[in-house]
Amino acid sequence: MDYSAYRHMTFSRRGRILTITLNRPPMNPIHYELHTELSRLWYQVQVDQECDVVVFTGAGDVFSAGGDIPMMQKRIDDPELFNLKNLEMKQMIFGLIELEKPVIARINGDCIGLGATLALLCDIMIAVDDARFCDPHVKMGYVAGDGGAVIWPQLIGFAKAKEYLLTGDMLDAKEAERIGLINYAVPRDQLDAKVDAFADKLANGASKAIKWTKTSMNLPLRQLAHSMMDASLAYEALTNIGRDHQEAVTAFQEKRKPRFTGR
16 A cells, blocks of 8 residues: 655554554644545555554654644635535544544644544544643634534543533543543553554454454444534534634734634
């Protein structure tokens, strides 16, 4: 399988384990081109006959800071771009959920917004214990329409998910592990050993049984995502043209707190 066309991710193999690294350090934001690449990635991985297990991570000390501010401004200026990116978003989310091969999120640092959504949609989440998790859509005057509203309640229940999605507040990896948002929070010097050991356990197992057990478990998640994503992305598109979102983008660029008006 040839991944050379991907400009913003790197790929490496160890046996039948494929490691995919978001490669836009130091923050690994998901900008316009990376967004497009992620929309087709998982379908290619599905037919990669040389791997049975995937490790998904970020370059440097941050997993991903999520959505890219310049891309947000571009979509405000040309709302038609939102339609294109919404199609990519569905491909990105559905492709990851429908991938049969188990995916381990190697969370090497902060995991924010869309970055958090992608990590939490993986099958096993192993994070450094000083990583922080957050879905700050509402702090950007945005609906959490890119999959956060799908996956957070499934992992930690509606009460806790509403607490974090309606406020955009941050939690650390130890608390994320305690409430079941991720599987493990480990010291940084133990991250690779923990990830490698888990990947080896899966790679040395009965691959078809593992893949199809994952597929069976993900059936209700797939149904849920298909039932929610169109509506949640449509609501997000409405906030894309709202004054509060433009104010949040402007405030971020000017390094000040936004002044929301509810419009």
